[in-house]
Amino acid sequence: MPRSLALRIATLPRDTNHYGTIFGGIILAYIDQAGFVQARKxxxxxxxxxxxxxxxxxxxxxxGDIINLYTTTIREGTKSVTIAVEVEAERFTTGNCVPVTSAQIVLVSVNETGTPIPFRSPPTVRE
Ligand SMILES: CC(C)(COP(=O)(O)OP(=O)(O)OC[C@H]1O[C@@H](n2cnc3c(N)ncnc32)[C@H](O)[C@@H]1OP(=O)(O)O)[C@@H](O)C(=O)NCCC(=O)NCCS
Incomplete structure (x- = not known):
């Protein structure tokens, strides 16, 4: 699967520390969400x-910066996928994009009791 834009977020005052920059933990949460968006594919x-x-x-x-999170699946196992997440800040003032961080995240497909299942199996979530 090619690299794709998983999330694009406008930062808000509630996301900042007392220096006016965004909390690292907020970005970690977005990395987690971006990983899920990619895994769901x-x-x-x-x-x-x-x-x-x-x-x-x-x-x-x-x-005020916009955070862009790009994802690429770098390993497809049987019950897990490994996803590379690249994070950049699109500056509020200039629109320039600056690399902020990157991470690798492993997500595991599970059934309703939390037991890992092969992700190539038929859908296990429905309305
Ligand atoms: C993740 C979890 C489902 C794994 O359960 P498990 O019984 O140990 O999994 P298994 O040994 O059967 O392995 C299943 C797959 O997960 C992978 N896996 C399990 N633990 C892993 C870890 N810590 N890191 C990377 N991959 C892991 C295995 O490599 C395997 O992949 P593959 O089938 O593609 O080869 C279980 O530990 C869990 O429920 N953890 C909590 C998850 C959670 O709630 N996360 C949210 C944050 S609290």
């Missing part, structure tokens, strides 16, 4: 996060 199941690797923040995200 591999099967209509419940997907849970098994792991998130090291996250280094290379540049701050300022209030």
């Amino acid at each position: 591999h099967g209509a199941h419940r997907w849970v996060t098994a792991s998130l690797d090291r996250v280094d923040f290379k540049a701050p995200v300022h209030l």
Whole structure:
């Protein structure tokens, strides 16, 4: 699957620390969500996060910046997928895009009791 834009978020005052920059934890939550959006393309199941690797923040995200999260599936296992997430800040003032961080996240497809299942199986979530 090619790299795709999974999430695009306008930052708000509620997302900031007292320095006026965005909390790292907010970005971690968006990485988790972006991973889910990508994993969901591999099967209509419940997907849970098994792991998130090291996250280094290379540049701050300022209030008003737009956060873009790009995802690429880098490994398809049997019950899990590994997804690379790249995060950039689109500056409020200039529109320039600055790399902020990247991470690899593993999501596992599970059934309604939380037991891992092959994600290539027929859909297990429905209305
Ligand atoms: C993730 C979870 C479902 C794995 O259950 P498990 O019984 O240990 O899984 P299994 O040993 O059967 O492995 C299933 C797949 O998950 C992968 N996996 C399991 N734990 C993993 C981990 N910590 N990191 C990376 N991959 C992992 C296995 O490699 C396997 O992949 P594959 O089938 O593609 O080869 C279970 O630990 C869990 O429910 N964790 C909580 C998840 C959660 O609630 N996350 C939200 C944050 S609280």
